[in-house]
Amino acid sequence: MEIFKLINDGSKILEKRNISSHKLDSEILLSKALKKDRSRLLLNLNQFVQEKDIENFNALIRRRSQREPIAYILREKEFWSKNFYVCKDALIPRPETELLVENIVKQFKNKNISILDVGTGSGCILLSILSELKNSRGIGIDISQKAIKVAKNNQIKQNLSNRSQFLLRSIDRIYGYKFDLIVSNPPYITQKDYNNLDDDIKKFEPKIALDGGNDGLDVIKKVIYKSKSILKNNGTLAIEIGYGQYKKVSKILKEKKFKTKFLVRDYRENIRCILSTLQK
Numbered sequence: 107m108e109i110f111k112l113i114n115d116g117s118k119i120l121e122k123r124n125i126s127s128h129k130l131d132s133e134i135l136l137s138k139a140l141k142k143d144r145s146r147l148l149l150n151l152n153q154f155v156q157e158k159d160i161e162n163f164n165a166l167i168r169r170r171s172q173r174e175p176i177a178y179i180l181r182e183k184e185f186w187s188k189n190f191y192v193c194k195d196a197l198i199p200r201p202e203t204e205l206l207v208e209n210i211v212k213q214f215k216n217k218n219i220s221i222l223d224v225g226t227g228s229g230c231i232l233l234s235i236l237s238e239l240k241n242s243r244g245i246g247i248d249i250s251q252k253a254i255k256v257a258k259n260n261q262i263k264q265n266l267s268n269r270s271q272f273l274l275r276s277i278d279r280i281y282g283y284k285f286d287l288i289v290s291n292p293p294y295i296t297q298k299d300y301n302n303l304d305d306d307i308k309k310f311e312p313k314i315a316l317d318g319g320n321d322g323l324d325v326i327k328k329v330i331y332k333s334k335s336i337l338k339n340n341g342t343l344a345i346e347i348g349y350g351q352y353k354k355v356s357k358i359l360k361e362k363k364f365k366t367k368f369l370v371r372d373y374r375e376n377i378r379c380i381l382s383t384l385q386k
């Protein structure tokens with residue numbers, strides 16, 4: 107069977123499952139099955155594909171039609187222009203988190219700082235920041251043993267084992283360190299919103315990475331409370347928050363004597379990250 111026919115067949119199957127990116131997904135999965143760039147496939151649409159590759163492709167289409175995210179099927183996701191290893195044990199890095207990284211990199215360019223990444227997941231935040239701040243060091247923590255394994259995999263992949271460390275630890279249990287920067291993309295979805303998430307997310311991504319408790323603020327609060335004692339004087343706390351959480355989170359920050367330094371908005375003008383400093 108030819109490449110164009112396979113792409114169309116795969117696309118139709120995915121379209122029937124209401125997957126809006128059906129054509130693109132079919133092309134990406136065929137390029138995975140054939141281990142060839144997507145652009146090469148598109149330039150050779152009439153080429154015949156071997157039976158064993160067709161079987162592999164059909165198996166990938168079946169996985170996607172069950173709504174498994176493309177990133178888990180490919181076992182990689184691009185973040186901050188680098189390929190990160192991902193699997194169902196860690197959240198798939200999101201584009202909005204790149205906004206957090208971008209603003210931190212701007213603020214700390216050429217500085218030599220110590221960083222704590224709380225809820226590191228795949229390690230994407232810490233490793234991306236360290237790839238830019240060449241004289242800085244950092245620790246990533248997570249309560250998921252499986253996520254720490256994913257982060258360690260990426261630490262090697264990004265060649266950053268000499269400046270990063272990943273520990274299985276809850277934020278409550280960090281003692282004896284002081285940091286210039288604490289960064290976190292914590293789980294912040296409310297229990298109610300969690301139940302309404304798309305199947306792509308709810309059925310495949312770890313609940314522990316998304317569910318922020320009743321009001322979505324359980325882990326955010328822990329990060330703010332603990333940061334008071336482990337942030338250096340004038341240190342920065344940078345937190346990603348969910349839609350509509352700004353008022354509640356900024357109130358907690360104020361109560362704990364943090365002063366807002368910078369707000370990061372997404373493309374729809376929603377405040378998605380708060381950078382604040384601790385005034386002691």
Ligand SMILES: C[S@@+](CC[C@H](N)C(=O)[O-])C[C@H]1O[C@@H](n2cnc3c(N)ncnc32)[C@H](O)[C@@H]1O
Pocket residue numbers: 196197198199200203224225226227228229230231247248249250253275276277278291292293294314315316325328
């Ligand atoms: C939204 S995910 C973020 C993953 C990654 N940093 C990213 O941006 O893609 C939140 C992570 O926080 C972790 N987590 C939840 N509660 C935690 C806690 N008390 N201390 C440390 N990590 C926690 C979860 O296991 C999950 O990996």
